[in-house]
Amino acid sequence: MEHGSYQDQSASTFSLADEDHTLANSLRFTLNQDPRVALCGYSIPHPSEARVNIRVQTTGDPANEVLKDSCQDLMLICQHVRSTFDQAVVDFKNNNGAENQ
Amino acid sequence: MPKIPLWDLPELPKNQLPPHLYLQKTRVFCNNDAPTHTENIHYSGAYAALGVDNSLRLDEFRKNFKVKVIKLNEEDMEFDLIGIDASIANAFRRILISELPTMAIEKVLVANSSSVVQDEVLAQRLGLVPIKVDPRLFDYMSENDVPNQKNSIVFKLHYKCDRGSGERRTVYSHDLKWLPFGSEYVLPTESSSDSTSKPKTYTSFTSSQDSLPEFANNPITVTPGIIISKLGPGQEIELEAHAVKGVGKTHAKWSPVATSWYRMLPEVILLQDIEDDDAHKLVKKCPVNVFDIEDVGRERATVARPRSCTLCRECIREPGWEEKVALRRVKDHFIFTIESTGALPPEVLFTEAVKILEDKCERVITELS
């Protein structure tokens, strides 16, 4: 759910249901790393409601797009982490196997 | 610090932070009174005035990111995540604890329980017993679903302590027996109906679970050796436990890890040469043997095992020592530990956790577009 104005698309609040710090905090990181972002932050309005509000203000680009890109970045990071991790595990197992022999 | 005129300052190389700022950006200073510079500087334009770009470039991340496995067995795993931000490492940790699904006992049908342990307490204890089964093979059971072979596992526990024996007996988790055909208890409403057809039980399995290829030669078990209850002479427990799929957010019993956490790589720096008596003192101070003495003409203290530093701050406790020893943490190097409960091996858990974060991103992207 997006709260913003049609006149100025550079600033928006996105309300994500069933999410918490896990995603919001990671997104805050990727958003902040994007040079197009002027300000971003998130809040959980009430602890008994599973919902986060992410505020994105950009230097001009539509906030919507920037957030999407950040998600994309985060996904790419995750994919890279996964492949690296899997490789490391395989390496470790091979090495250990070698040692055991 | 002596005052240096501005124009006498050395020229800074482009695209590089001055050393003290670089240190503050990349290290947590664990001083004696309180840690400082604990926060990460995320904002891409944080150092724009210095001409330094703080934004993240994926290729750079790919180049710098490393994973090093330190320890790995069926249950525990320790590995280093190098070159990643705390928010993402933390996301993995949080997902591991609360969002990875497992199977756990949710419903307990007590036929008979004469032990001193109350039924509710018994059920709670049973719920916490980890079940060694891959949760990916099962579906979630929603409110309207009937329990079937795709969404539930049924265990039976029947244990009796003979009256004559005069001894107490302990019921362990491995006394739980897997029922691949589903529940054996007949629904009370069905009891009066015709006896020819198969009576309706609490579960409606259409096929036996052990006919599935995954479980054919691999019966579902639970972690053995966990004490469930103790029975006195003449006491008996007879029950059926139904396990379903769930996540740790709902209840801790569905958490696939005992715990999972990380710590930042300790960095112990000797700011001055520490020699002779002081060196011996320093070595003696540390309870985890971080320091060693090397003999280079004189005895000099060295940092031998910074990784084992537990941050007891004993080395910098006495006045004056804070100038000699600096305790720091590297902000982008995480020593990550996963203690699995046994449902899945830890390395699988981690990849699953990363996948879940990816799914979350994907969900947001689809929601936005």
Add this chain to the structure above:
Amino acid sequence: MSPLGECPLDPGGYFVVKGNEKASVMSSTEMTKSKTIIRMEKEKVYLVLNAFTSKVPIMLVMKAMGMETDQEVVQMLGRDPQYATLLLPSIEDCASIGIYTQLQALEFLEKKDEGALGVLRDIFIPNIRVGGIKSPVRENNFHLKCVYVVVMLRRMMDAILNKDAMDDKDYIGNKRLELSGQLLSLLFEDLFKSMNDQVKFNVDKILSKPSRSSRFDVSQHLLKESITVGLERSLSTGNWDVSRFKMHRKGMTQIVTRLSFIGAFGSMTKISPQFEKSRKVSGPRALQPSQWGMLCPCDTPEGEACGLVKNLALMTHVTTDEEEGPIISLCTCFGVEDLSTLSGEELHSPSSYLIILNGLILGKHRRPERFANVMRKLRRAGKVGDFVSIYVNEKQRCVYIASDGGRVCRPLVIADNGVSRIKDHHMRELKDGVRNFDSFLREGLIEYLDVNEENNALIALYEGEATHETTHVEIEPFTILGACAGLIPFPHHNQSPRNTYQCAMGKQAMGNIAYNQSLRSTVSLNEAMSDGYLDLPFGLSSTAATDDENNRAAGQNATVAVMSYSGYDIEDAIVMNKSSLDRGFGRCIVMKKISAAYQKYDNTSDQFSSPCRSQHDQIQILDNDGLASPGEIIRHQDVYFQKECPIDPKGSMKSHPSQTPYRTSKQTYKGAEGETAVVDRVALCSDKRNNLNVKFMIRHTRRPEVGDKFSSRHGQKGVCGTIVQQEDFPFSERGICPDLIMNPHGFPSRMTVGKMIELLGSKAGVSCGRFHYGSAFGEPSGHADKVEDISETLVKHGFCYNGKDFLYSGITGMPLQAYIFMGPIYYQKLKHMVLDKMHARGMGPRQLITRQPTEGRSRNGGLRVGEMERDCLIAYGTSNLIYERLMISSDPFEVQVCRKCGLLGYINYKSKTRVNFKNISRFLLS
């Protein structure tokens, strides 16, 4: 005990009356109240006695008792002219009315009151016999009484001349505790005598009849249950109305609160004062120095009874009455000179001491110290009762021997010339179980001293501190605390009121009651609770260190992080970890007893009823006999009991029971909505009237929720402010995640340093695998660990010496900007839970008469918008809300009025359509 289903650890000390456990409360009195008063008014001394209508000049009394010469009185009073001067106005007064001889005095008294001599003989100072059974030789010999009066006079004059000689009313040695035995004996005496009177009255009536049909048998006329009923009534109501002894007291018994073992134990050590609590006095409320070791300095309630209600200390013993005869004869053997052989002058001779046994002057002794020592030796040898006290008062030149009941006393180790009698080998034998406390006492290593005798002893706190003059050594300093205060670890580091608060709060903590707690039902409280999982505290307290407390725990070891978190932790609220709660932290089981009965009527009785299965769902937990079966889950509005009642219980005497018509009667369970409970047990028994009674124990397991009350053992209570997921909680470098977070603002103003030390000690204990001790004042004797040692252990295991850990935030993943004080603290769950208290109402029941909402949660009552709430609404500007609440919500009522006759009526809804309603209109009353 255990084969019979009783808990072997149960201390007893209570009565079981009508299914309730009632403990009688000890009451403290100021010595036995004498009915004789000698009072000085306008420099003249009078005797005030209830038997006399007015006060009597003291000299007149002396003369009436045969001491005719003023000289003799003055001589006995002492040579010092000061005393004579004080008495002079009284002597002159007596002379002025012309009374000089015994006869004159008696005549004067007789004129005022009939039988004055009898009064003087029997009622005036009755403990001194003037003849009668004990000494027939001394028929009407008032000499001893005169001596006693003179001693009284002298004491009074001493007090006038020298304020120091005044007795302290609040001094514990001047108080006696009244135990249940004494109270019961009074009650019994009254009831027995009443019964006798009644029997006599009845028998007389029968015997006075001229002709009797049957042989007379007294036993037929004994009233059967009057004593039982009387005792039961007094015990269950706590009202002691004994008109024979002019005793009207209320609240003498209390229900034993079975929330935890210590709580129940603590409530049996309670001492309440006899006078009313509303008095604004500070004297009796203040901590008395003589209270040391006898009464707990911490355990007293707050508010109006503060300082008046006290509790016994750990080792206190309350004496019971002991025979005086043997002691009297022993005293005479050891050289006590009888008073009657002494002249007046010798009474106060400085060379000898008065010997007084329980307020009775036995005589004089020339070598009081030696006499006292001999008596004490006899006591240690067991020839005289253990609790007889011998006290030499040098100021009053008296030796007091006390053997009466109600004195508090405590054991001390005897020391000879400063060397303790208990040697190492004794302690070894104690450890091996060869010896026990009693054998120590029997062999004269330990003795009981009461408050008065303590004044003659020089007691060293530790053996090492003993000097040559030391006569006794304390067993252990923490024994000055009571049972509840003994539960606090490191109490000597806390601010004193915190310990007091904890004493009150420890009684509310839920814990194991006894070994047989799962069997207790019919004789026990209406509600009993216990925790699901209980721990032995890592940081042990004084009593825990000495007792086998394992099975009497009342709390759990929670890993506590002292930090601010989330803003839901202000005002002492705590933040709890949801995963910890999932894993069983802070769960409790609440038992509730409901009973139902099968009534018996003249000819018929209630019958079992087999439920009809095809009915609705609410009866599905019933068994075939119409009773809920054990183990069934029971919800709000479920039927747990069903029976068949005769429709007409009185009539139809003739008809056969099988023909009487019956109707079904049900009882439904009223519990919290949305909660499930379990039928724990069903007990069948018959009551007094031989009706079949059914008792259901309903068990409800509760996990902590927001608003439940928790407390550490340092008077630091707090409610659960919020429950947070584990992943949001901070975690340490070792992966440790706290169970609860406590706000650091709880510390500065409360100054509960003991809690901090408990945390440190527990943390060290957990890391090194042994219990750390925190007995009160235990550091010198090694019963409490020193902070330095604890810190050393912590450092050895890689923790910081000050217990502060480097924590990462679970939310951002970054380290916290401060080191966090974290470690295990023993937490108790208190009985106040939200589920029992929460209440809200929109519309609901109203009272019949006033049509106002009912009152109270149990009746689903209304919530008052009071003055202050109204102010808030005004300030907020919600005018419509105020208007609705004040004008519309309560008072208006719609009535139907007939337009023709103007009378009120009501619409019969069933006949609404047919009746002519043209003339009726609605009307709003408000």
